Amino acid sequence: MLSERRLQVLRAIVQDYVGTEEPVGSKALTERHSLGVSPATVRNDMAALEDEGYIAQPHTSAGRIPTDKGYRLFVDKLAGVKPMTAPERRAIQNFLEGAVDLDDVVARTVRLLAQLTRQVAVVQYPSLTRSTVRHVELLSLAPARVMLVLITDTGRVEQRMVDCPAPFGDASLADLRARLNSRVANRRFADVPSLVEDLPEAFEHEDRGTVSTVLSTLLETLVEENEERLMIGGTANLTRFGHDFPLTIRPVLEALEEQVVLLKLLGEAQDPGVTVRIGHENAHVGLNSTSVVSVGYGSGGEAVAKLGVVGPTRMDYPGTMGAVRAVARYVGQILAES
Amino acid sequence: MLSERRLQVLRAIVQDYVGTEEPVGSKALTERHSLGVSPATVRNDMAALEDEGYIAQPHTSAGRIPTDKGYRLFVDKLAGVKPMTAPERRAIQNFLEGAVDLDDVVARTVRLLAQLTRQVAVVQYPSLTRSTVRHVELLSLAPARVMLVLITDTGRVEQRMVDCPAPFGDASLADLRARLNSRVANRRFADVPSLVEDLPEAFEHEDRGTVSTVLSTLLETLVEENEERLMIGGTANLTRFGHDFPLTIRPVLEALEEQVVLLKLLGEAQDPGVTVRIGHENAHVGLNSTSVVSVGYGSGGEAVAKLGVVGPTRMDYPGTMGAVRAVARYVGQILAES
DNA sequence: TGCTGGCACTCGCACGCGCAGAGTGCCAGG
DNA sequence: CCTGGCACTCTGCGCGTGCGAGTGCCAGCA
Numbered sequence: 001m002l003s004e005r006r007l008q009v010l011r012a013i014v015q016d017y018v019g020t021e022e023p024v025g026s027k028a029l030t031e032r033h034s035l036g037v038s039p040a041t042v043r044n045d046m047a048a049l050e051d052e053g054y055i056a057q058p059h060t061s062a063g064r065i066p067t068d069k070g071y072r073l074f075v076d077k078l079a080g081v082k083p084m085t086a087p088e089r090r091a092i093q094n095f096l097e098g099a100v101d102l103d104d105v106v107a108r109t110v111r112l113l114a115q116l117t118r119q120v121a122v123v124q125y126p127s128l129t130r131s132t133v134r135h136v137e138l139l140s141l142a143p144a145r146v147m148l149v150l151i152t153d154t155g156r157v158e159q160r161m162v163d164c165p166a167p168f169g170d171a172s173l174a175d176l177r178a179r180l181n182s183r184v185a186n187r188r189f190a191d192v193p194s195l196v197e198d199l200p201e202a203f204e205h206e207d208r209g210t211v212s213t214v215l216s217t218l219l220e221t222l223v224e225e226n227e228e229r230l231m232i233g234g235t236a237n238l239t240r241f242g243h244d245f246p247l248t249i250r251p252v253l254e255a256l257e258e259q260v261v262l263l264k265l266l267g268e269a270q271d272p273g274v275t276v277r278i279g280h281e282n283a284h285v286g287l288n289s290t291s292v293v294s295v296g297y298g299s300g301g302e303a304v305a306k307l308g309v310v311g312p313t314r315m316d317y318p319g320t321m322g323a324v325r326a327v328a329r330y331v332g333q334i335l336a337e338s
Numbered sequence: 339m340l341s342e343r344r345l346q347v348l349r350a351i352v353q354d355y356v357g358t359e360e361p362v363g364s365k366a367l368t369e370r371h372s373l374g375v376s377p378a379t380v381r382n383d384m385a386a387l388e389d390e391g392y393i394a395q396p397h398t399s400a401g402r403i404p405t406d407k408g409y410r411l412f413v414d415k416l417a418g419v420k421p422m423t424a425p426e427r428r429a430i431q432n433f434l435e436g437a438v439d440l441d442d443v444v445a446r447t448v449r450l451l452a453q454l455t456r457q458v459a460v461v462q463y464p465s466l467t468r469s470t471v472r473h474v475e476l477l478s479l480a481p482a483r484v485m486l487v488l489i490t491d492t493g494r495v496e497q498r499m500v501d502c503p504a505p506f507g508d509a510s511l512a513d514l515r516a517r518l519n520s521r522v523a524n525r526r527f528a529d530v531p532s533l534v535e536d537l538p539e540a541f542e543h544e545d546r547g548t549v550s551t552v553l554s555t556l557l558e559t560l561v562e563e564n565e566e567r568l569m570i571g572g573t574a575n576l577t578r579f580g581h582d583f584p585l586t587i588r589p590v591l592e593a594l595e596e597q598v599v600l601l602k603l604l605g606e607a608q609d610p611g612v613t614v615r616i617g618h619e620n621a622h623v624g625l626n627s628t629s630v631v632s633v634g635y636g637s638g639g640e641a642v643a644k645l646g647v648v649g650p651t652r653m654d655y656p657g658t659m660g661a662v663r664a665v666a667r668y669v670g671q672i673l674a675e676s
Numbered sequence: 677t678g679c680t681g682g683c684a685c686t687c688g689c690a691c692g693c694g695c696a697g698a699g700t701g702c703c704a705g706g
Numbered sequence: 707c708c709t710g711g712c713a714c715t716c717t718g719c720g721c722g723t724g725c726g727a728g729t730g731c732c733a734g735c736a
Contacts, residue, residue, distance in 0.1 A: 023728090025727065025728050025729085026728075026729080027727085027728075028727095028728095037679070037680085038679070038680050038681075039680095039681095039728095040679075040680055040681065040682090040730095041678085041679055041680070043728090043729070043730075044678090044679085044730095046729090047729090047730080057728090057729090058688095059687070059688070060686060060687060060688090060728090060729080061685085061686050061687050061688080061727075061728050061729050061730095062687080062688075062727080062728070062729090063727080063728070063729095100498075101497065101498060101499075103567070134477075134479065134485075135477050135479075135485070137475050137477065137487065139472075139473050139475065139489065141472065141473075147472075147473070147489065149475065149487060149489070149495065151477065151485065151487070151497070155497070155499075157487065157495050157497050159439065159489070159493070159495045160438075160439060161439075161493075229441070233595055234595070235573060235591050235594075235595065236588055236591035236592040236595060238591070239587060239588040239591065249577060250574055250577040253573050253574035253576070253577065254574040256573075257571055257572070257573065257574060361699090363698065363699050363700085364699075364700080365698080365699075366698095366699095375708070375709085376708070376709050376710075377699095377709095377710095378708075378709055378710070378711090379707085379708055379709070381699090381700070381701075382701095382707095382708085384700090385700090385701080395699090395700085397715095397716065397717070398699090398700075398715060398716060398717095399698075399699050399700050399701095399714080399715045399716045399717080400698080400699065400700090400716075400717075401698080401699065401700095
């Protein structure tokens with residue numbers, strides 16, 4: 001177990017390194033922090049911290065920088081979440097309240113997060129699978145062609161074309177629409193399949209094929225998880241990453257374009273609170289030199305989607321976590337209101 | 339007027355520079371291209387070309403690189419559009435045909451363009467203002483709350499919440515829906531305002547306020563041009579830009595995040611064919627070292643939106659123009675089918 | 677036992693230098 | 707009008723050097 005002072009030394013190293021982006025030495029540490037001991041003592045502590053794998057030196061006789069393990073300890077034990085100030089909170093709220101629809105909410109959230117944290121922001125659209133159905137609409141576009149529109153309680157709209165096996169009358173369509181809505185409105189997505197299972201039986205034999213087709217398209221839409229869209233922003237902040245550019249930035253940009261990767265990344269965060277994944281803790285290799293700070297947000301008590309930021313492992317964790325948490329909270333409020 | 343050979347020299351310079359990314363000298367030129375003259379002659383031609391502003395040297399006694407003006411001449415006079423090969427065309431078509439809905443079409447288009455050109459791809463969603471209304475749906479969510487859903491012929495769906503001044507019965511709602519659709523279905527957006535102008539008069543006095551509100555929301559949605567969304571991809575290709583990274587790449591990333599800028603950029607391209615904006619021809623300063631190749635695409639004869647790529651001025655213009663044109667053509671086909 | 681000051685040592689980095697190579701402009705001759 | 711030759715000008719690169727920051731270790735002290 002590390003002594004109290006050694007933890008303080010680690011904390012100081014992390015803070016200084018985050019601030020200066022340069023390896024920090026024993027002398028500078030004692031000057032900038034009142035540790036009450038001499039550089040020599042700090043050197044001994046540093047040697048110990050290095051033995052334990054919390055810090056490392058880029059090359060012999062340079063200062064130390066924190067390792068992923070060091071950041072992990074810092075986040076878990078040495079630093080809290082820095083709350084937003086009141087003016088900041090007001091600004092967040094004001095900015096988000098100007099949104100006109102769901103797309104706009106997400107777009108504003110991304111921009112806000114990117115600005116606040118000066119990092120890359122990722123916001124997942126409110127997920128289908130955890131929401132409830134507000135309305136299902138069926139439109140006849142041609143005798144044997146129906147458009148299915150699904151509206152969720154989070155304001156999201158999904159549409160699908162359905163090619164019917166047989167022509168489908170307007171009356172039947174209205175009938176199906178009414179029955180469908182009376183069954184599934186305000187129900188959770190997960191419950192829908194069992195609720196509509198026997199629906200075809202209520203129809204004339206000739207229409208059953210079409211009804212089944214429509215229903216299966218609906219179910220498909222509900223579970224279609226690769227449709228979990230997300231929006232990213234603030235990629236220009238990547239340029240603040242480091243000096244050894246192309247090598248660092250490229251894999252990150254590539255990872256960011258792989259929606260699958262990002263969704264998995266956000267999905268991993270299961271805690272109720274803010275989740276932090278540091279460096280190699282991220283499964284994707286392209287993100288091994290980045291940290292991901294994410295959190296769930298939702299319109300009620302329950303989280304319907306995730307949002308977060310991607311930045312260098314050398315980031316201001318308390319501040320970033322505070323911003324991410326605050327934004328998530330206010331987005332939740334906005335969604336609940338609309 | 340430049341002699342034929344000087345134009346050939348310019349063409350050779352552009353081609354070599356695009357290939358090697360390095361200033362090209364007179365000797366290398368004669369070796370790689372059979373111009374039939376000696377390096378000394380080429381030097382004279384180069385001096386002339388430099389006087390005219392088509393090429394420049396980064397520093398005395400280095401090779402030449404084309405200027406924006408040089409690229410412009412190259413694009414306009416010296417190079418055609420390189421058509422895609424048959425296998426490439428098949429691949430494009432196959433890839434796009436797998437799309438399940440409009441979002442997917444756009445997403446696939448972006449990925450495709452980015453891959454083909456190895457540059458940043460930008461695809462505008464089919465524009466509202468040039469399309470026709472397929473259907474307007476009204477859903478009662480609460481006594482004084484209506485959701486308006488607008489479906490376009492390109493498969494795009496827009497929704498808006500409407501807070502009504504007074505409660506609105508289901509019968510009235512159904513009435514409004516029917517009247518509305520009979521008037522505007524399959525009409526162009528531009529024609530809608532005059533078509534619904536007198537609609538409130540057909541309703542009871544108590545409902546007129548609500549009807550007006552709904553209609554004005556509909557009109558708002560129709561003209562809301564900042565809602566012209568777009569999708570970008572292939573930003574990782576920016577890392578291939580140059581060696582002097584941060585300075586080049588940063589403003590580009592910033593510009594790409596400003597949808598307004600991009601929309602204006604694509605909007606500028608008015609030609610029926612492929613439009614190329616080179617370097618400083620782009621109004622936005624962040625894009626002064628990039629070229630934009632764009633083209634309209636559409637589901638009929640008419641263009642409903644634009645797509646294009648953003649890359650370094652040093653790009654393979656014929657190939658890029660060919661790819662952009664081919665992709666636009668096939669996206670148009672896909673949209674027409676769905 | 678733990679902290680401190682002192683000291684020798686290590687290394688990376690910035691700086692200055694010189695050299696080779698590529699490329700040019702110009703000129704005289706065909 | 708083209709060509710070969712020649713002198714000139716740069717940039718980039720490799721190399722050696724000195725500097726400074728930082729470390730590790732050791733002996734002394736509370």
